Structures are given as structure tokens and as C-alpha cells.
Amino acid sequence: MTKKINREKAKILFAETILKKSNCDLPELKIDFPYYDYAEEINTYLNEGKLTGLSRKALDQIQQEDLFNLEFEEAFQPIYRDYLIFTFQFSTNKYLEKKLVEIGIKASVIGKTEPAGLCPCCKYYSIDFGEDGAWDICPVCFWENGGDGPNRMTLEEAQNNFEKYGAMSQSHLTSIDPEGKIKFRKA
Numbered sequence: 001m002t003k004k005i006n007r008e009k010a011k012i013l014f015a016e017t018i019l020k021k022s023n024c025d026l027p028e029l030k031i032d033f034p035y036y037d038y039a040e041e042i043n044t045y046l047n048e049g050k051l052t053g054l055s056r057k058a059l060d061q062i063q064q065e066d067l068f069n070l071e072f073e074e075a076f077q078p079i080y081r082d083y084l085i086f087t088f089q090f091s092t093n094k095y096l097e098k099k100l101v102e103i104g105i106k107a108s109v110i111g112k113t114e115p116a117g118l119c120p121c122c123k124y125y126s127i128d129f130g131e132d133g134a135w136d137i138c139p140v141c142f143w144e145n146g147g148d149g150p151n152r153m154t155l156e157e158a159q160n161n162f163e164k165y166g167a168m169s170q171s172h173l174t175s176i177d178p179e180g181k182i183k184f185r186k187a
């Protein structure tokens with residue numbers, strides 16, 4: 001019998017294994033760093049004692065809210081870990097099973113997927129549910145859930161582009177999650 005793993009546990013397992021294996025050298029993390037782009041949030045980690053071993057330089061930069069010039073340090077790993085776990089919200093259990101296989105674990109992932117909103121462009125359940133999903137950017141197609149304005153094109157144009165290129169425009173192909181189409185449930 002295949003062993004069963006709860007999806008929350010699966011996310012943690014994958015995030016911790018991959019961070020350890022890669023020594024935090026993951027391009028997707030470098031792009032987003034510091035994902036928690038507010039000194040306040042980094043300070044919460046500090047106050048909770050989760051960021052031990054940061055350099056004097058980094059601590060000074062955080063204090064001066066000079067986050068733009070912050071360089072990656074091993075000690076930021078807890079932020080990376082939480083961020084990686086966060087990126088798996090709304091993903092299907094099947095996708096999490098695939099991620100577990102990548103780290104050598106064969107298991108069936110169980111548990112209810114977080115309630116997600118439907119992207120009006122690509123029709124994947126890839127954004128936050130309801131009001132929380134307003135202004136969310138879809139990781140599958142890059143449509144911003146706020147009407148034509150912020151997207152600088154009509155929904156219909158974006159939908160046609162998605163069909164043609166796999167993103168709301170050809171130039172957004174580099175910004176989308178390359179695994180988005182297998183990560184989320186399609187309507």
C-alpha cells in the first residue's frame with residue numbers, strides 16, 4: 001500500500017529537502033528575494049528568533065529598511081522555506097505527489113486544497129478566492145485580476161494570446177510559472 005501524506009506535510013517535506021539540497025541556490029528564490037519586502041515582516045522573523053546568524057551588514061540594512069540592496073545569506077533560509085511552502089497553495093494533490101517523487105518519495109497526497117479563485121483569463125483555479133483574489137496576478141497566464149486596465153489589454157485579447165502562446169502575451173512567457181499548467185486545477 002502506498003503511504004499517505006497530508007498535503008501540508010508534503011509541502012514542508014519538499015521545501016526543506018530542496019533547500020537543503022540546493023543550498024538555497026534556486027533561481028526562483030533569487031528573483032523573489034526578498035519576497036517579504038517589508039522590513040516589518042523581516043523584523044517579525046528576527047523577533048521570533050528565526051533568523052539567527054545574519055551578518056552585521058544585513059542587520060543594519062534591515063534596520064535602515066534598505067532592503068533593495070540586501071544580499072542573500074544562508075540565515076535567510078526560514079524566509080525561503082515559508083515562501084516555498086506558500087507557493088504551493090492552490091496546487092493539486094497530484095502535483096504535490098509529483099514534487100515528492102522529485103525528492104525520492106512515493107506517496108499519495110491527501111487533504112483538501114485551499115479554496116482558490118478562478119482566473120478569468122486561463123480558467124485555472126490559480127488565484128486567491130473571492131475578494132482576496134482581487135489584483136492577484138495569475139501564475140499560469142500572468143493576467144492581473146483587476147480588469148483590462150492594469151493588463152493594458154482586453155480580457156478577450158489575453159484569452160486569445162493564452163490559447164496561442166500559453167500566457168496572456170508572448171512577452172509574459174518568461175514571467176509565468178513554467179509548471180503552472182500542471183500545478184493547478186483547470187475549470
Ligand SMILES: [Zn+2]
Nearest residue numbers: 119122138141
Ligand atoms: Zn490565468
